[in-house]
Every structure is written in structure tokens, then in C-alpha cells.
Amino acid sequence: MDGFLVAFAISFGVIFVAELGDKSQLMALTFATRYRALPVLAGITIATAVVHAVSVAVGYGLGAALPTGWIALIAAIAFVGFGAWTLRGDSLTDEEQEKAEKPTRSAVVAASVAFFLAELGDKTMLATITLATQHGWFGVWLGSTVGMVVADALAIVVGRQLGRHLPERAIKFGASALFFVFGLWLLADATEQLSGRPAWDVVAAMLDHHAAGRIALVLGLAAVVVGAIGRRRALSRAEHPPVLARPGVVGWPGWWARLLFGMSLLLGLAAPLLVAADVIQPLALFSDPGVVVVGAGLMLLGVALLLTSQAQIGSARHTGDGSGSAPAPRGVYSRVRHPGFTGMVVATAGTLLMVPTLVGVLATVLIVVAVQIEARSVREPGLAEAYGEAYAGYVERTGRFLPRLRRSEPPAQSGPTDEHPERTRVG
DSSP states (O other), rough: HHHHHHHHHHHHHHHHHHHHTOHHHHHHHHTTTOOOHHHHHHHHHHHHHHHHHHHHHHHHHHHSSSSSHHHHHHHHHHHHHHHHHHOOOOOOOHHHHHHOOOOOOOOHHHHHHHHHHTTOOOOOHHHHHHHHTTSSSSHHHHHHHHHHHHHHHHHHHHHHHHHHOOOOOHHHHHHHHHHHHHHHHHHHHHHHHSSSOOOOHHHHOOOHHHHHHHHHHHHHHHHHHHHHHHHHHHHHHSSOHHHHHOOOOOTHHHHHHHHHHHHHHHHHHHHHHHHHSSSSOOGGGGGOHHHHHHHHHHHHHHHHHHHHHHTHHHHHHSSSSSSSSSOOOOGGGTBSSSSHHHHHHHHHHHHHHHOHHHHHHHHHHHHHHHHHHHIIIIHHEEEHHHHHHHHHHHHHHHSSOOOOSSOOOOOOOOOOSOOOOOGGGHH
16 A cells, blocks of 8 residues: 555655646646636546556556666656756647637547547657656556546636746746756666665765866866857847957956966866876865765856847847947846856856865966956946946846845935935845
8 A cells, every 4th residue: 555655655746846847737727728728627537547557557567677776867867858858848739729720519529539649649648658657557547547637727727827926937947957867867766776885985986086076177178168159149239339349458447357367267177187197186074975966056047047148149239220229138138147257256266166276276267357347447438438327227136146135226215304315226
């Protein structure tokens, strides 16, 4: 009985999360606009029960033929893939939209056929197959079926109201994060089964300073290549004011900033290379596998922030009407003026944690100084000259490298009795 409850609970939770923002919810919403909710839910239940029965049969057969350790490893990879799939997003094709909107005499038949065809090969079917290799078939079948029906019912009943208060992007990111957590959990379980040792002991044995140096070097080179491509694309899309496009003159602050950027990049890549080649040793105080993992996470976070800022740079660089008034920036630029610089510093700090050396410390110091010079002496004066009061207002609303915890408020409209109008400003 305990095994059935565990299989039911896990399958219900995984499939429910997988359905958040999935095309099946979109189809459920579309059908609900044309038919009553109960017939639509009946059709969804029939289609889901059949598809998941097939999935459970496939997964149960694989589970009987493969060792449990390798099954857990395959399942971990699958769930990480599901997380990436969810992060990419899902939408109805024209054919699926037409099926959902096509009127028929029976809502049950229409919903059953449409959902059956839509779920074949979908991530929920693959997730059910994966779960069936790990747990009892009946609990997985019942839990996955109920989870999908409940998720689609939620879309029908409260989908519109929820969409007004919770952004679709937040739902997508939350569901994707849960899939990644499930994947890491299964990966730890697979590691223990295949090695016979706790997962963390295996990771600690693998992450010596040579391995940390090689991983940091590969991530660093990949970040440089991807960042360069993203920067080129961002520059081709965005319109830069002439004061930002002028070439650097020796001794000019922009020249110093670029020099320091280059030195920091070279030292940041040299540090892991020298550690991997055993030329220098990392600082013993911080040479710990846990610190390496945290550093890798920070590095990836910094690169993600840099790429996000490059993708959104057009909203903060070009004017909308040609009159010199800057539009309201979107995305990260609505809170931070230089998120790309923040990403650079975070990524460099992550590399320092992965391979803590004096060379890495120098690289981190240089990147901090470089972004300060570039932001304070080049970017902000140039943008202020180009956009005037519009940019000054933007500066008041945003932080330079981190979001403002307390935004400035515009001066209050004071009457004749207001003797101290300057006190109305906050922050």
C-alpha cells in the first residue's frame, strides 16, 4: 500500500507540474469556450487514461529489463530535458487549434480524439514512461491520469482569473525549475546505486583542483564565445548614440576600461588553465567541492544574466519616436541600468570560487574596476548627453548594477502652504 501511495503522489505531482503552461491546458481552455466543462473533462479523462496506460506499459517493460541504477540515470537526463522543454515553452499548432475550435455533435468525442492525438509523444507521456520504470504501474497510471485531469480542470475553472495575477513566464519558470530539481534528485539516486557510495562522496572525489580547473576553463571559453556572439547580435539590433560609438583614445576612460576588461579576461582564463596544468595551486582555505559547485552556479548565473541583457539591450538603447526621448526599458533594464556588467562580475567571481587563486583575485578586481569606469565615466555620461532629462528620470528609477530596494518618488504637488518641497523625495 505504501508503494502505491508513493507512486501515486509522485506521479500526480510530476504530471501536474508538467501540465502547467502545456498545450493541453490551452486546448482545454479552447474547448471550454465552446462546450460545457464536464463533457470536456470527461473527454480529457478518457484520452489521458488510454495514453498513460500505453505509457505505463512501455515504462514497466523497460523497468523489468534494465538495471535500476541505469534507469535512474536515464530518468534524470529525461527530467532535465523536460525542464528545458518547459523553459522553451509550448503552443498549439494551427492543426491543433483547428481541432480544438471545430464544432462537433459530441464534446466528449471531440475532446477525447483531440487530446489523444495531442498527447502522443508529448512530454507528459514521456514523463509517465519514465515514472513507470521507477514505481508501481498502477499507482503511476492512476496518479498521472488524475494529475493531468486536475491540471486541465484548473485551467478551465480558474485559468483566466489566474492569468490576470500570475504571469505566464513565472508559471513556466517555476515548472521548469521543479523539473530540474527532480532531475538532480534522480541523478543523485543513480549515482548512489551505480557507485555504491553517497552521491556527495562521489562528487567530492571527482572535483579535485585539476577537474575544477578544467571545468572552469571550458565554461569560461564557452561563455566568451557565446557572449561575443550575443554582443555582436545585440549591436546589430540596437541603435547606439554617437557618444557611445566613438573610438577609444589612449588615456580616455573608455580606453582604460577596455584595457582592464581585456586583462581581466586573460587572467580569468589563465587561472583555471594554470590550475588544471598543476602550475599553481588553489588557495587551500577555499579548495572544497562545495565551493566549486557554488562557483559553477554563480558563473552560469552571471553568463545567463549577461546573455539576457544582450537579448534585451534594444529596449534600452534606441528611441521610439526619434525625438530624443528614451522609451520605458523592458526586462532587466527596467530595474538595472547595466545588468550585463553585473553578469560579468558575477561570472568572474564564480570562476574565482571554482579555482581560488591570486590570479583569479586579480582578475576579479580588474573586472570590478573596469565596469565602474565604463559605467560611470563612459556609458552614463554618454546616455545622459544623448537623452537628457529622459535618462535622468531613468537613473532615478533604477540601480546601476543592482535593483533599487527603494525607488525614488516624484516630487509631490505642493500647495501654497508647503514650505519644504525638497523633503518629498525619497531614496
